[in-house]
Amino acid sequence: MSGIQVETRKRPAPFSLRLSDVERARLEAQAGGLPLASYIKSVVLAEDAARYRARPKPPVEDQRLLAAILARLGESRTANNLNQIAKGMHLGTLVVDDALEADLRQACVDVAWMRATLMQALGLRGATR
Numbered sequence: 001m002s003g004i005q006v007e008t009r010k011r012p013a014p015f016s017l018r019l020s021d022v023e024r025a026r027l028e029a030q031a032g033g034l035p036l037a038s039y040i041k042s043v044v045l046a047e048d049a050a051r052y053r054a055r056p057k058p059p060v061e062d063q064r065l066l067a068a069i070l071a072r073l074g075e076s077r078t079a080n081n082l083n084q085i086a087k088g089m090h091l092g093t094l095v096v097d098d099a100l101e102a103d104l105r106q107a108c109v110d111v112a113w114m115r116a117t118l119m120q121a122l123g124l125r126g127a128t129r
Contacts, residue, residue: 065121078107
């Protein structure tokens, strides 16, 4: 090897700025939906600063709906149960009794609820619960 080191860093090292809690809260309020670093650069560098798009933050209600879906998924064994049913169907060993029929109906209800709730949380059309 030649002993010459080649600089591979494409960007300069980050710059750190210490703020009080009040200062940071004020900057975040002024930044709106922009990332804080993007907002600071746009103010400090004004004319030379790149223009950044605001990052949309989901409304609190949407976060609650998404949390509800994740909780339901965590509580249920729907995916595992459906997999076991499919396996039984493929092997030809599936016996459809009243309990299995009730489980299948409940799985359909759960999946429909998750779909509708996800669509509502994501603001998609056709979202009804």
